[in-house]
Amino acid sequence: MNSTILQISSRYLNIILLIASVFALIRGHNQPGGGFIGGLLASLSVIFNSLAYSPEEILKKLRIKPIQHIALGLILVLLSIIPSLLAHKPVMHGIWIKGSSAFLQSVKIGTPLLFDIGVFFTVIGVTLLFFFSLLIKK
């Protein structure tokens, strides 16, 4: 598919989708959003690009391949349980960094956020893997 409109608009939509995905990821703790939705948005930007150009080309250009995204996400999920183990709390107990700075007031940082980031990367990897394996004909 070679549509100029798609190609030009994908250039701008890319950035918007990626920013929106990170936004959704961070606000997800108490409001609608979260790792899953963020991940879908982020993978959408890649999918949009591959529809505008060609999936093979985009897959080649991806520096981190989908399967590596999955591995990275799963590692982050696993890391997020370690603080709760070290603190002798039940597994997956949320541990937060407390502070009074303006940044920490607006963005809550803790193991649940790490878990969410893990989900974020896993979802990107899984969605892209689905997409590319269904679209690219060997």
Place this chain on the structure above:
Amino acid sequence: MNIIAFPIFFPFLLVIVMIMVRSVKLAKCLAIAGSAINIIGILLIFQQVSKNDILVLNMGGWPAPYAITLVADYLSSLMLLVTAIIVFSISVYAYNFIQEDDGNSKFYVFFFSLLMGVNGAFITGDVFNLYVWFEVMLLSSFVLITLGKRKEQLEGGIKYMALNLIASLLFLAGLGLLYGKTGTLNMAHLAQILKDDQQAILINTSAMLFFIAFGIKAAVFPVFFWLPSSYHTANITITSLFAGLLTKVGVYALIRFFTLFFIQDSDFWHTLLLIIAGFTMIIGGMAASAHYETRRILSYHIISQIGYMIMGLGIFTPLAIAGAIYFTVHNMIAKTNTFLIAGVINKMKGTYYLKNIGGLFKESPMLAILFIIPAFALAGIPPLSGFFAKFMLIKAGFEDEHYFVTSVAIFTGILTLYSVIKIWNEAFLKKHPDETKVHDKFKPGFIDILPSIILGLGSIGLGVFAKYFFEITSAAAEQLLNPDFYINNILNTVK
């Protein structure tokens, strides 16, 4: 207390490792090492459980009905232990039997995610969480059964997928109705609420949905058709893994649900369970006698033996429940073992059809001995595990005056013996039909029969130390029949 989460997170770690490992040889070694560590961790849990009777962990530190609760009681930890042993033997077996065209290192990723799903299903104390673990297990098994991408595998995969997806949907529907009625999904909390419930008839709707869902997973009588038409298509390693673990998770869920909270309308349910158990046993047994392909005979054996477990649940006396658990443990070990040996025979002779093989007793007496142990254990010959399991169930059946279903069980025992002896005669005793092609290239090495040795020793051990195992299973049955202990332990851990 955090050790209860080990059976979930350790396979999870192994999944990540297997995704990242490139070298196939390294993946194979890591899989063996990983499943050995898994056994050690689960032995620790087992030891803790036998000291404290029950272990409870509320994930995330939330109080009990709200958190996802992980519970290890005798039944769970026993199942975990057997699973760990089976997984260890299969990871050893896979060393030679998983080849290039079976996906190789991809196999291990899904192998361990299957283990994670099975372990999770055994220790969770939350109905929705059970659904999630079922799905983890199901998705991994979908991938495993179609890994080689051969034509018959894809066909078997579609059949397997179709019925199991419907089962999952029924499970979810039953769960939704249950939540609508009670407002909770924590098993202990559910049990507490449903105990004093007078409107048992309303619960029956969701109980029936759960029953059909677990029945499909466990392959009981009217809904077992997916099993014999899909299991034999995959690589034999995968088939033996499924034979040992998957249907038993369904049985475990049935035992858990129908002892813990679907106990109001017991007359109806126990009669239904006994009827279904009778049909499952007899049909599985008869189909097994009719077939001449090793994997299909063994697949139908799985079905007929699920019947015994359901029968134990239907009789519902302490001895019967203990017998059902004993039978499940015995069956997991022996069933996996027979499939593993069928795989070795196939590798030696290149076929699973009994008509085309023979003379194995002369060729490899060691293999013959290894086959006779699980086969006779399945048939119920005295010093081996199957005898005690069947004895307990049949004794419980007669004591509780279920003469008809117990006679069916005895008759099925004879059918099982017949079909096992059929394999023995055809594969081991008779002369090879084609004398010119007797000397094949493959001789099973030590690593190929090591899993069978481990599992065979397990079958013998379960028989010889039957007294000790009887005590464990009786303790498990006692816990199951007194749900108050389970309820109190979970709902009081908040303090």
Place this chain on the structure above:
Amino acid sequence: MEILLAILTGLLFAVGVYLILRRSIIKFIIGIIFLSNATNLLVFLSAGLVSGKPVFVPGGEIAMQADPLPQALVLTAIVIGFGIVVFTIALKYKFFKTTGTDDLDQLQQTDK
């Protein structure tokens, strides 16, 4: 509203069951999608509908809130359903490429 959604759930179940009884594999998969959506709706309805109430209100009263659990359950179920549907479609695609048939009656090789 609940009665309407209950009827819709029933309708979706009916459509799904009709489709999974068809002979074509792709219709079977569409039937599974219908069934899974019907089930999700059923789970979602299990807590009852509360119109216009948020799930979490910091410092709010319990009576002002909707039950969050079915929403979380449905979200999880949708994600799982998503994965399963993709897998089934991929499997069907592969199957069609190897055998060239979409007819469930042709699937008799493994039963013989």
